[in-house]
Amino acid sequence: MNAIVEQIQTALDLHRNGSMGQAESLYREILGKQSDCVDAIYLLGALLVQSDRANEAIAILQHGVKQFPRHAPILVNLGTAYSRISDLSMAEHYYRLALSVDPDAFDALRNLATNQIKQGKLENALPLLERALQLDPTAVDARLSLAFTLTKTGKHDAAIPHFRTLLATDPDHRAALIGYGQCLLKETVPSEEGVTVWKRIVELHPGHAGMLNNYATVLKNTKRYPDAEAACREALALLPDFFSVWCNLAIILAAQNRFEEACHAFDQTLLLGSRRSELNPQLPPFATISEETWREFGAIAGCQLAACRNFLGHTSQASDAVETALRISPHDIDSLMMKGFLHLQSGRFEQGWPLYEKRKLSKHKPRTFPKPEWDGSALDGRRLLIHCEQGLGDSLQFIRYANIAHALGGKITFLSHRCLVPLLSACPYLERVIADGDPLPDYDLHIPLMSLPHALRTTWDSVPKSVPYLYPSPSLTEQWKAKLSPYTGFRIGIAWQGNPNFANDEVRRVPLKMFQSIASVPGVRLICLQQREGMEQLGDIDFELIRFENLDANAGAFMDTAAIIQNLDLVISPCTAIPHLTGALGRPIWLAKSFAAEWRWMSDDREENPWYPTMTMFRQPKLWDWDSVFSRMRDRLVTLLESD
Structure with missing residues (x-):
């Protein structure tokens, strides 16, 4: 018996050192002497599996199972042999038999988890991998498998600690870095950690266009647009027909208000997508354009192209682009809403409102309540x-x-x-x-x-145009009448900037210095209605601007502002809450209207607004041209004052 043990150890050493032929001969020699040597059976089976001779392994191991039906290692190796010939059902059967013998058999837990993953039963794999890690917390392959399975089931937050554990031991573990990076791409609030991780991945994979595209994405998400653009262009230098990079680049250019360039990039995205069957055989796997990718990103490209063309005033081309998006993905919510906005901005309200309702299916949908939604019918006391x-x-x-x-x-x-x-x-x-x-x-x-x-x-x-439908506090109105009484002349309230987090806020906001031309009109007194954002510009002006501290701080939002507006002759503002407030109060408001204005301000050069009868709109002749707007305002103001 001791001689058999020594031979087993010698064969195992040969096996471990890669001398497979010698090890196999010795295992078979042992079995020739002692056919029921359990160690020789399962080790020879393992060797045959490792040598890609799974069918031979199955024969040996099946014989072993007949002799030792409750020997977990033999059952595990038999399951692995069946897995090698892609018989996943039989493999699962023997892994489960092994676990019925030994519930804490690490290899059985790990291999059954892998088997479940191959069968697409990801949720089944999770508790198996979690138990395996309880048995051996240092098992790198099991932890990596668990982390990726959590990721594939959408449990990114649960996957992150496992990736971090792996990276704590090996900071440059490539698979763990990539998995962790993929999780960080899903962050609701983008972090600098995502940038750091993807930068390291790019360093470890030089010349990899796919990694560069992901790096560009995290840079874009953290609004580091020039760096994101550079990463995209580096990826395109490596792989000029990379569909996803062109889409990413287009979005990055649009975010920088470079709409003409963005249109070109979106056009290129759509062109590549239309050639996907021709291009795919020539592209590496990570860059191929699947039908799912085409539906998602083709629709994004078409919808965003529509937005960019609309910003440039090309409304007909914008409509063409959104129809392209809807041909690619007929039920794409953003594209349907974009089509709705194009109708609304042109006054085609009957077509626009139903499409605007599609927002209820978007990620920014309004909240729901348990009671029925009103349909506009008579309420009769309800x-x-x-x-x-x-x-x-x-x-x-x-x-x-x-x-x-x-x-x-x-x-x-x-x-x-x-x-x-x-x-x-x-x-x-x-x-x-x-x-x-x-x-x-x-x-x-x-x-x-x-x-x-x-x-x-x-x-x-x-459109319900009756104003006022908001009402300032009578007492505050009287208080502000007294406070404003020293400032004689034609009093104009001004604001110049709204919420900086609003999409394309740079397009709509006005530099405070533009009001110089208004301030220069004799008899005009400017009253500041601006709060918080944009106040840093006060140091850049050399005209009088009357300011009051702590506006609305005590009475509530817009309470002081509404009372002040009630005592003014005119208000001038770009697209902020101030034009809405002033119009709702029924007071005169001049809107400094961006060439790329929101739908509610309409998409043409009309001066009247359908929502506010006391509003006059002054539209830019082209993007960024506020000089023309304020020159026209000044001329109109001079005429108004002369007529009085």
Whole structure:
């Protein structure tokens, strides 16, 4: 018996050292002497599997199972042999038999997990890998497999600690780095860690266009656009027909307001996608254009091309681009909404509102409530909950519809941004105004605020234009009348910038220095309505701007501002909440309108606005040309003052 043990050890040493032929001969010699030598059976089976002779292994191991039906290592090796010939069902059978003998058999747990992954049963693999790691926390392959399986099942947050554990031991573990990097690409709030990780991946994989594209993506997500652009161009130098990189580059160019260049890049994206069957055989696997990729990114390219062309004033071409997107992916929500915006900005409200409702299927959808949604019919005393969505300006513009709902017999509760509660509480058509997050009263029906135009079937001719529909505090109005009395002359309130996080805010905001031409008109006094963002520009002007500290700090959002506006002769502002507030108060407002204005300001050069009868719009003749806008405003102001 001792001689057999010695021979087994000698054969195992040969086996481990790669002398497979000698090891096999010795295993067979042992079995010739002792056919029931269990170690020789399972080790010879393992050797045959490793030598890609799975069928021979199966014969040996099946014989062993007959002799030792409860020997877990033999069962595991037999499962592995079946796996090598792609008989996943038989492999699973023997792995499970092994675990029925020994529930803590590490190899059986790990291999069964791999078997489940190959069968697409990812959720089944997770507890097996977790148990394997409990048995051996240092098992790199099991931890890596668990991390990637968590990633594939969408559990990125759960995968991250496992990738970090692997990287703590080996900071340049390539698979772990890539897996970790893929998780960081999914971050809701992009981090600098993602940039650091992908930069290292690129360093470890020089000349890899796919890695460069992912690096460009994390740079884009952290708004480091020049660096992101450079990474894209480096990738395209390596692989000029890389569809995903062209799409990424186009988005990066658009984010820098380089719309002409972005249009070219989006066009190239769509061209490559249309040639995918021709190009795919010539591309490396990571760059091929699958039908799924084409539907997703082709639709993005078409939709974003429509947006860029619209920014440039090419509305017909924008419509063509969005139709291209919808041919690629007929149910793409962003493309359907873009088509809706193009209708709305042209006054085709009947076609636009139904498409705008598609936002309810988007990731930025309005919240839902358990009661039915109102369809615009007579309310006859029923209680309607209207709930806010999107920005403050949207609430100020569309709260007018609550008046119509009230006229239809509704008892209206408005679920409001908390900061707007004091201002909106003065509206006589609102029975209650509740701050978002506070307990709700009983209600019968609900509707998102921005769905009211659709529910009430608003057309160009039926836009509710009656103003005012917001009301300043009488006491505050009197207080500000007294405070403003020393500032005689034609008083103009000004704002120049809205929320900097708003998409394309750079396109709509006005440099404060542009108001110099207005300030230079004799008899004009400028009153500052701007708060927070943009105040750093005050040091760049050399004209008088009357400011009041702590505006709205005590009374509530827009309360002081509304009272001041009530005591002004005119307000001038670009697209911010201020034009909505001023228009809703029924006071004169001049809108400094970007060439690429939002849909609500319309897409042409008209001066009147369908939503605010007291508004006059001054549109740029081309992007960035605020000089022309303020020159026209100055001339109009001079004429106005001369006529008085």
